[in-house]
Amino acid sequence: MTPEQIIAALKQLMAEGDAPGKVLTDPSDLATYGTDWTRIYTPNPVAIVLPKTTEHVQSLVQFANQNNVALVPSGGRTGLSAGAVAANGEVVVAFDNMNQILDFNASDRTVRCQAGVITEQLQNFAEKNGLYYPVDFASAGSSQLGGNLSTNAGGIKVIRYGMSRDWVAGLKVVTGKGDVLDLNKDLEKNNTGYDLRHLFIGAEGTLGFITEATMKLSRQPDNLTVFVLGLNDLGSTMDVLNTFRSKLDLTAYEFFSHQAMNHVLAHGQVKAPFDTEAPYYALLEFEAVSEQVMEQAMELFERCMENGWVLDGVISQSETQAQSLWLLRERISESIAPRIPYKNDISVVVSRVPGFLEEINQVVSDHYPDFEIIWFGHIGDGNLHLNILKPEDMAKEDFFEKCQKVNKWVFEIVERYQGSVSAEHGVGMTKKAYLQYTRSEAEIAYLRGIKQVFDPNGIINPGKIFD
Amino acid sequence: MTPEQIIAALKQLMAEGDAPGKVLTDPSDLATYGTDWTRIYTPNPVAIVLPKTTEHVQSLVQFANQNNVALVPSGGRTGLSAGAVAANGEVVVAFDNMNQILDFNASDRTVRCQAGVITEQLQNFAEKNGLYYPVDFASAGSSQLGGNLSTNAGGIKVIRYGMSRDWVAGLKVVTGKGDVLDLNKDLEKNNTGYDLRHLFIGAEGTLGFITEATMKLSRQPDNLTVFVLGLNDLGSTMDVLNTFRSKLDLTAYEFFSHQAMNHVLAHGQVKAPFDTEAPYYALLEFEAVSEQVMEQAMELFERCMENGWVLDGVISQSETQAQSLWLLRERISESIAPRIPYKNDISVVVSRVPGFLEEINQVVSDHYPDFEIIWFGHIGDGNLHLNILKPEDMAKEDFFEKCQKVNKWVFEIVERYQGSVSAEHGVGMTKKAYLQYTRSEAEIAYLRGIKQVFDPNGIINPGKIFD
Structure with a gap:
């Protein structure tokens, strides 16, 4: 089929049903909808479709199978691995117009959402109904639920609330067939054969399209209270984690390096938590539900000080202060963005974080002593964000080339x-070559086998995860 | 191959490596290892193998593929759906001798277990190390981890701690190939393609054998406290659940009918929680971590009384009293066993439990007014155990025949x-015909497709889940 024939056919499909979908072919739309936050590949879709219903999506998949047209899913386009990029003449299926909250059950604490519902929209809906959707991360204002589930998004509360996966009660999907x-x-409980729900979660849209998800909600947290602690060394992050976790259910355990904090402070509007300088900082959050819990938390803090793991610390006295302490962690990405960071999102089991981080520091500084390394991340989950900043006087191309070498060492x-x-x-x-x-x-052979079962013609998001 | 040739070959395979496995062919062993708690199908395995290592299991699977021999996994043999029954001349692969705890990491709170580790063994190991393995159920004393994971076992703490699935950090498996x-x-976090771990969990051993599992542990619960409440009617179970759940993290929310309690009381050694009679009872458990939490719980209880949902109630004042209140729920199965109950384990979304239960009551009593129905279960998860007792004067065959009709209506x-x-x-x-x-x-077609990917020759636990 020629592009013109494809576009004509798509328009016909989107006219079906009571609520018509849309087809976009304007160059600026192709550029916008054809990519994500990676900006590495040049978007080149043949058209963008904005379906309104699961039936539209099903018609699109049937059409794609019959005519060997490749489809690429598109959510909030906040991805960081080019999982939703259309660089090879694909048709983009964007869920922006399937953004309705369809049903809410207060007793079951579940909410049925179309795939295009924005994370923040779900968070706000939960709050308005006296409940809580605990999956939260930087792109919550624009990321869509379908995309969150397709990457099993985690974020800042995983240590207590788990990943997106853990909040899915049900999914409606259109398979590649x-x-x-x-x-x-x-x-809640259903033990009747393989749980295909968990196969679609994290599949990056390669098995089919998620069109609806029923999400579970939780009770609202109570009096969230934040510690920021200056740590003596990297090993202390583990001692502090173990000490607090033995007595309290932490809702977050984040960390960042001194270098990371310096960038945030230089960026402005945020002030240092205390005067003492430390090589690493930890941010702990917990529910201070009673005086007793608060006393316990203070005891644990003192124990960490006495053991020399913690050099100094501050605890929030109000919600406002808790929020401003969070800025020390949340503003890092933004503050280093002008320095064109090479980013990597890697993990190990929690106890191995210190050795792992030191080895990466070593290999990078041995080869490129002028590279500034910024570490931060969800250390309570073993998840580190490695950011290397481009030296001011180094050409961008030269820097990226060197970073490819760093990739391999890392x-x-x-x-x-x-x-x-x-x-x-x-x-x-972006990570396909390193899988x-x-x-x-x-x-990987089994992954391919499963792909074949759900998408035998290879028309759904081809070339993602593996070739 | 003749049975004799198979047995000779198995003996050779089990002699490999430093730690030799075993082959059993004694008729009493065949009968023991060839079945589970269902006792519906006559066990008829050709031999029992007891491997010691993952390498043994791999050799067995390779042998089975080469010679078209069917293998059936066997754990603690406590299954209730004949998922681990060898009724057709299969070779049983029993994990009783792969029962070692291999590794423990206090910092990561993980413990690496062979598949034959018994649930209680893991619970005790956790406790000895100041931690907690929260998946618990009646068969914990003999069920094995591999079996728990293959059925994604739940139990009595799901409302707070989730299913077995939620505690698996990693799996070692031997696929059907x-x-x-x-x-x-x-x-904790790993977003690199389809999560095959979740495919093996709940697969009832039809994709391959789980040989090791790394399980997560939790902090120990603090001052577990139990309410037993007499409920005004079935609808009140939901009101009480919603009321308590809005303020407390319940660790259990179980229910049982008046009839169920009567059987427990008649069975002896347990006394009624209070004098007031109620049609249904709820058992709630929570961590009374402070005076404030306890005050809150009492306030919630009073609110439930004022609204007429709760007729009477008792709260445990000690660990011993909490345990004796739990007996009211735990002793049900044992107390009705002599009456040869027809059992069914079914679920709906929580809010639909009352209507669902009433409809089943209606259809059974309309057709068989002399059938006594005993309800109990994990109502906080929407999971009900339906038990129908054989009338004393009805022949067993007649009762089972009628129960087949009940099955269909249910x-x-x-x-x-x-x-x-x-x-x-x-x-x-047992549930295959009702899938x-x-x-x-x-x-179901996709389930078959996945089976084909992992076990193309159909040699692993054939005829389970689907044909």
Whole structure:
């Protein structure tokens, strides 16, 4: 089919039903909808479709199978691994117009959402109904639920609330073969054969499209209270984590380096938590539900001071102060953005973080002593965001070339530590060449086999995760 | 191959390596290892193998593929759906001698176990190390971890701690093709393609054998406190659940009928919680971590009394009293066992429990007014155990025949309520004919497709879940 024929056919499909979908072909739309936050590949879709219903999506998949047209899913386009990029003349299926909250059950604490519902929209809906959707991260204002689930997004509260996966009661999907499946029927307990729901979560849209999800909600947290602690050394992050976790249910345990904080402070509007300088900082959050819990937390803090793990610390006295302490962590990405950071999102088991981080520091500084390394991340989950800043006087191309070498060294260390080359951003296209550092060849063969079952013609998001 | 040739070959395989495995062919062993708690099918295995290592299991699978021999996994043999029954001349692979705890990491709070580790062994190990393994159920003293994971076992603490699935950091499996896969490498966060770990969990051993699992542990619960409440009617179970859950993190929310309690009291050694009679009872458990939490719980209790949902109630004042209140729920199965109960383990979304239960009551009592129905279960998860007792003067065969009719009516109601024909016991052979009441034909076709990927020769636990 020629592009013109494809576009004409898509327009006909989107006219079906009571609520018509849309087809966009304007160059600026193609550029916008054809990419994500990676900006590495040049977007080149043939058209953008904005379906309104699951039936539209099913028609699109049937059409794509009949005519060998490749489809690429598009959510909030906040991805960091080019999982939703259309660089090869694909048709983009964007869920922006499937953004309705369809149903809410206060007793079951579940909310049925179309795939295009924005994370923040769900968070706000939960709050308005006296409940809480605990999956939260920097892109919550624009990321969509379908995309969150396709990458099993994590974020800042994983240590207490788990990943997106843990909040899915049911999914409606259209497989690559064009079948509509209602997965798990929103049940808490259902032991009737393989749980296909968990196969679609984290599949980066390569098995089919998620069109609806029933999400669970939680009770609202009570009096969230934040410690920021200056740590003596990296090993202390583990001692402090173990000490607090033995007595309290932490809702967050984040960390950042002195360098990271310096960038935030230089960026302005945020002030240092205390005068003492420390090489690393930890941010702990917990529910201070009673005086007793607060006393316990203070005791744990003192124990950490006495053991020399913590050099100094501050505890929030109000919600406002808690929020301003969070800025020390939340503003890092923004403050280093002008320095064009090379980013990597990697993980190991929690106890191995210190050794892992030191080895990466070593290999980078041995080869490139002028590279500034910024570490931060969800250390309570073993998830580190490695950011290397471009030296001011180095050409961009030169820097990126060197970073490709760094990639290889980093992933070799990841492999040796039995870690993951992508903790929460997915594989997409940017990590595809490094998949074998985390998954064995035998495992990858099974991934391909499963892809074949759900998408035998290879029309759904081809070339993502593996070729 | 003749049975004799198979046995000779198995003996050779089990002699490999430093730690030799065993082959059993004694008729009493065949009978013991060839079945589970269902006792419906006559066990008829050709031999029992007791491997010692993952390498043994891999050799067995390779042998089975080369010689078209069917293998059936066997754990603690406490299954209730004939998922681990060898009725057709299969070789049973029993994990009783792969029962070692291999590794423990206090900092990561993970413990690496062989598949044959017994649930209680893991619970005790956790406790000895100041931690907690929260998945608990009646068969904890003999069920094995591999079996728990293969049925994604739930139990009495799901409302707070989730299912077995939620505690798995990593799995070592031998697929039906004979590949050894290390799934998820024990990582908290790992977003590198389809999560095969979740595919093996709940697969009832039809995709391959789980040989090791790294399980997460939790902090120990603090001052667990129990309410037993007499409820005004079935609808009140939901009001009470919602009231308590809005302010407290419940660790259990169980229910049982007046009839169920009567059997427990008649069975002896347990006394009624209070004098007031109620049609239904709820057992709530929570961590009374402070005076404030306790005051809050009492306020919630009073609110439930004022609204007429609760007729009477008692709260435990000590650990001993909490344990004796739990007996009211835990002793039900044992107390009705002499009456040869027809059992069913079904679920719906929580809010639909009252209507669902009433409809089943109605259809059973309309057709068989002399059948005594005993209800109990994990109502906080929408999971009900339906037990129908054989009238004293009815022949066993007659009763079972009538129960087959009941099955059909119950599952039609399950289908209409979008529920599950097996909430936590699995499909195995006993629910195979009813799978389509919960999973669509299209879904079942994908299950078959996945089976084909992992076990193309159909040698691993054939005839379970689907044919």
